[in-house]
Amino acid sequence: MLFSGKALTVQMLDNGIAELKFDLQGESVNKFNRQTVSEFSQALDAIEAADGVKGVLLTSGKSVFIVGADITEFGDAFSVGAEGVADLMNQNNENISRLEDLPVPTAVAINGYALGGGFEVCLGCDFRLMGEEAKVGLPEVKLGLIPGWGGTVRLPRVVGVDVAVEWIAAGKEQKPAAALEAHAVDTVVPTDKLKDAAIKLLERAISGELDYKISRETKKSPIPLNDTEALMAFFTTKAFVGQQAGKNYPSPVAAVESIEQGYKLTRDEALKIEQEKFVFCAQTGTAKSLVGLFLADQAIGKVAKGWEKKVDKPIERAAVLGAGIMGGGIAYQSAYKGTPIKMKDIDQKGIDLGLDEANKLLSKLVDRKRLTPVKMGEVLNRIEPTLSYDDFGDIDVIVEAVVENPKVKHAVLKEVETKVSEDTVIASNTSTISINHLAEPLSRPENFLGMHFFNPVHKMPLVEVIRGEKTSDFAVARVVAYANKMGKKAIVVRDCPGFLVNRVLFPYFAGFSMLVRDGADFQAVDKVMERWGWPMGPAYLMDVVGIDTGVHAEGVMAEGFPERMGKTFTAASDVMYKAGRYGQKNGKGFYSYEQDKKGRPKKVATEESYELLKPHVAERCEFEKDEIIERMMVPMATELARCLEEGIVDSPAEADMALIYGIGFPPFRGGIFAWLDNIGLDEFVKIADKYADLGELYKPTDRMREMAASGKTYYG
Ligand code: NAD
Structure with missing residues (x-):
């Protein structure tokens, strides 16, 4: 030697x-x-x-x-x-x-x-x-x-x-x-x-x-x-x-x-x-942020693997209730990654749409030579469409993805619980409704939790796993194991309206509504936020999410957090909603949508939106770029800090990764907590205090003030 x-x-x-x-x-x-x-x-x-x-x-x-x-x-x-x-x-x-x-x-x-x-x-x-x-x-x-x-x-x-x-x-x-x-x-x-x-x-x-x-x-x-x-x-x-x-x-x-x-x-x-x-x-700050993200990603991967070790058995059979946009996406992703899945709907049309979507996604992979036609057939065979609950007895995990209506969800969840075995775990893909509330009519609430996918399911890496008050470790382990198997990044959070990601996204939208109310041009706000690094500005994002969905969720958030998110004025999104402008889905929202050469929706500015907004907003005026950024980001950052303080999320790294994987927070900024550390909490508090008149969403928490005074950072 x-x-x-x-x-x-x-x-x-x-x-x-x-x-x-x-x-x-x-x-x-x-x-x-x-x-x-x-x-x-x-x-x-x-x-x-x-x-x-x-x-x-x-x-x-x-x-x-x-x-x-x-x-x-x-x-x-x-x-x-x-x-x-x-x-x-x-x-x-x-x-x-x-x-x-x-x-x-x-x-x-x-x-x-x-x-x-x-x-x-x-x-x-x-x-x-x-x-x-x-x-x-x-x-x-x-x-x-x-x-x-x-x-x-x-x-x-x-x-x-x-x-x-x-x-x-x-x-x-x-x-x-x-x-x-x-x-x-x-x-x-x-x-x-x-x-x-x-x-x-x-x-x-x-x-x-x-x-x-x-x-x-x-x-x-x-x-x-x-x-x-x-x-x-x-x-x-x-x-x-x-x-x-x-x-x-x-x-x-x-x-x-x-x-x-x-x-x-x-x-x-x-x-x-x-x-x-x-x-x-x-x-550069970019390298610092991206290296930090790499380490945070490894950390969340370790937590997810830790949950998977606690699982009682491999996840072999799944089901999804509702074959809509989300149900179809979940069925595709499950089947593509190897877990057979039943896809149940009450409507044959829904099932046809779900299957059609899976077919389209798979055909694209075949066209790009990333999948053989034989494999495509195998994947499709793993999706079993059904209109009944027959043979639901041996399912390991069921994901409920029916319409976002608590009454419908209660009825569906109560019924499915009687069709499955004692240990089947039932997860809801609700975007906003409290898991504790959904669990109320269930006889086995310990087997129930949230499994919140993002749209489009095959592209968005994040799955928020939401544990309710009665959710058992057993149920969390199964759902995290299933998310891992689907190739997703699972982050376990606790229950509250909007959970983690939507809870902080809506204060950001509130910042946008106030800017437009005070005379800002929504296109200018979009441009500034896109330059700041967001994949799309807030008006465009609302259009993509669906203004009807957004307005509905705003209502849920306002009810959950009236002191901060209660509605005090007619927001731009309300104006669009009332005018039947639901966003990309019906071709008109803040922007209008035309098809590009490849048949994808392309946004174009339209005077109609400005005309509709006129009676509800102050006279158009120019805002400094920094003011736009601050008015958009302060509510989001303070709400995220609240979530950490309340234990909705366990660590700054998990919170940062959730926003990057869930809504595309700019990775080069390393996440919101990394961004706060970067500018310094004392500086952030000074910025936030400039906007105290805008309401509770702009008030840093006491803990943030203490940390600012003692020079503490989130990543230590
Ligand atoms: P969707 O309207 O596209 O699909 C809902 C499907 O549920 C329809 O096919 C409908 O026929 C079916 N359905 C209704 N009642 C049913 C029942 N009793 N049993 C079985 N199927 C039933 O809705 P979606 O956008 O896919 O949303 C579904 C859920 O996912 C909602 O809770 C929503 O909040 C949540 N979610 C949606 C998004 C999104 O961007 N669309 C993102 C995350 C979560």
């Missing part, structure tokens, strides 16, 4: 090949944490000092190769400033260049995921062999960063500038076929034959049959592009990448600039440019 550490070992094989095996003790995956980076340096010392090393083979002792840098270490390193970031990067940059400069051939057996730093070390080798199940890629832009261990230097020298830009700017994982086609790897072999194949290749290089120095020289030299080619490659690409990413996500453009500014240089000079760009990106 040439070297033996806690993260990797180096062993001499019989033929003079040194096998450097990554196998991080106590972890299920390999990652480049400080320990691994430091041992990698020591391993290279040992290899350089040893006699008789004829070649070096990199392998992994786990099912993945290396998943990347240890993101949990980023926060500390990045907070030290530019030097801290550079320090974190330097040692492994040196390691990879040392590996590349060894006087013997090197190869890597990529048996599983090789992402970020994991793939960058592969690019430092002369030969890359990839297993059939492996994936490679440089996903750093998803964290607001760029590859920092030579990815922007070596990848374009290996696969060409165009492919490198595409891979790095999109941050996508690449399958073996794509990696081979791009020449990012030399060959693809069945995983169990990978090591033998790598050894054979190295032996051929050692014997001189293969020249390993050619690819090495290419990676260390400038890229042979003339000025015209370079102009074509970088000028249009940068504009395109910038437009795709948007101004709030600077790292994809920084990655292209790193390639552009380094292409005429040698490897070592280009690595310095990359480092400068990496340090710049690491210090």
Whole structure:
């Protein structure tokens, strides 16, 4: 053994090949944490000092190769400033260049995921062999960063500038076929034959049959592009990448600039440019937020897995009541992810619509070659439409998705409870009605809870799991396990009107109503909030949700929280509702909707809305951008703080992820609590106090004031 550490070992094989095996003790995956980076340096010392090393083979002792840098270490390193970031990067940059400069051939057996730093070390080798199940890629832009261990230097020298830009700017994982086609790897072999194949290749290089120095020289030299080619490659690409990413996500453009500014240089000079760009990106708020989100996502995943461990049995049979927009979506998602589901309605038309929707979604996947027609048939076979409760006895979880009317829901829930077994868990997909209230007529309220999906079900990642006063852990575990199986992000919250997401969304809409009442142009408000990062502004969002649905929910919220959300004036949404403008669903709301070339609704401004609003709003006036943002965001943020204080949600991380996954809160801001921490609670309280006249929704809680006074933050 040439070297033996806690993260990797180096062993001499019989033929003079040194096998450097990554196998991080106590972890299920390999990652480049400080320990691994430091041992990698020591391993290279040992290899350089040893006699008789004829070649070096990199392998992994786990099912993945290396998943990347240890993101949990980023926060500390990045907070030290530019030097801290550079320090974190330097040692492994040196390691990879040392590996590349060894006087013997090197190869890597990529048996599983090789992402970020994991793939960058592969690019430092002369030969890359990839297993059939492996994936490679440089996903750093998803964290607001760029590859920092030579990815922007070596990848374009290996696969060409165009492919490198595409891979790095999109941050996508690449399958073996794509990696081979791009020449990012030399060959693809069945995983169990990978090591033998790598050894054979190295032996051929050692014997001189293969020249390993050619690819090495290419990676260390400038890229042979003339000025015209370079102009074509970088000028249009940068504009395109910038437009795709948007101004709030600077790292994809920084990655292209790193390639552009380094292409005429040698490897070592280009690595310095990359480092400068990496340090710049690491210090942006976007990187801080996206790294925070990555960690928060892991945290909510752990909580969900914890619930799943408590489940009494795997979820094998499900049912949905109501085959409408939501019921159809739930049936599709359940069947697509492998759980057979009965879809019950009282109306054959509803069933036909539900099935039609599933058919359309599946056909699209077949058209895009992401599903075979045979698999499509299998998925459809997992949906069993029915107009009766026959054979409901052995269902594990039932999701009720009938119309949003407490009386209808009470009747449906009471009836279905008599058709199922004692341990069947019944969940309601209600968006607003209290779970405790819905549980009232049930004889087994412990088996009842909320399972709130978002529209469209197949696209929106979040499922709010709402536990009522009497809901058992057993029921929560089953529903979280079912959500996990459906590929959703489950967040468990407690019962209250609107639960977590709608409870904070409606104060935001209230902020909008007050702005319009006071003379703001709804289109201007939409534009400002979209620039702030929301996928759509509040007027457009209301149109998409459905103004009838929105007005109904506003009523429920007003009843639940009269002191803050009680109605005191005719809101713009009421005006639209009374005029029969229900939004996208009937082609007119705040905006009018036309079909675009692909048959999708396209919004257009219309004078009619302004005319309708005129009698109810102050004379049109311009509001400063900051005032619009503050008047929209203060009610939402204070309501979210209330939810945390009341225990509706357990942690800031869960609350932040719920809003990102449920309503598209801008990820680069890291979530509302992260945003509050970022601006500082003392500053937030000062902002909120400016608007105290607007009512209770603008008053920070006592706890927020205390935290502001003592300099506390939500993420600590
Ligand atoms: P929808 O009107 O599209 O569908 C309701 C379906 O329920 C209809 O097909 C109707 O025939 C059927 N139905 C009525 N009574 C029934 C009964 N007794 N048994 C079986 N089926 C019955 O409504 P939707 O938009 O799908 O909403 C359903 C539920 O989901 C509501 O509680 C709603 O608040 C909630 N929700 C809706 C959205 C959304 O954006 N649409 C989002 C989240 C949650």
